[in-house]
Amino acid sequence: MEKINLENVIKSFFLGLFIGIILQLYGHAEVLFKYKVVTVLASGSVGFIIGFITEWLTSILPIRMANSRTYFFINNLIAVIVTTFIMASLLLVTSSEMEDEGEFTPVLLIVLSIICIANLFDYMMYRRAQNKLKTFKAMIEDNEL
Template sequence: MEKIHFENCVKSFFLGLFIGVILQLFDHSDMLFEYQVLTVLASGSVGFLIGLVTEWLTSILPIRMANARTYFFMNNLIALVVATIIMAALYMITSSEMESKREFMPILLIVLGMICIANLFDYMMYRRAQNKLKTYQASMESLKHEGTD
């Protein structure tokens, strides 16, 4: 549990909230506002659950996968599999209320696409931070060498 990045779980919660809002815009059924809010909150909770399971599974990966690119790839792959399993389970639980499987596939594709985009964005932000760190370290080294001359 100490290797789990709970910050990523919180990010997953907010991603779930965002996906819930997007899916509410996608859904054209007449639903009370209170139910829409509950649906968005449930989506955030599912996002948190997906994030927690993904982070737990990622934390038990072998240390030889410590390369950042491999870590982000495996994390994304695990997140997609976990999201698919959880969404399929939720579909089976609520299948009596859903009209057809045709409703499920577009929703699943939207969710998986947004997870991929979010993970790609997270990786790009990581790379940007690493590049800024290298630039800062190089500038500090040049200042250090100027001071000794």
């Protein structure tokens, strides 16, 4: 439990909120504003759950997979699988609301695309921070000499 990166779980909550907003813009249903807000908050909660499950599964990976590129790839793969599973479960639970699975596929593709882009962005930010750290260390070593 101590290996779980809570920052990523919080990021997943906000990513869920963002996905909820995007899906509200994608859907053209006429619903009351308060239902849209509840839907966005529910999306954030689902994002939090997905983030927690993803981080928990990633934290139990063996240490030999400590390569950052492998970690981010596996983390993204786990997030995509967990998201697909949870969304399919929600479809089964709320199947009376959707007329057919044809509506589900574009929504799933939008959600998975946003998750993949967010994970790629997270990896790029990690690489950027590592490069800045290397530059800073080199600058400090040059100043010490």
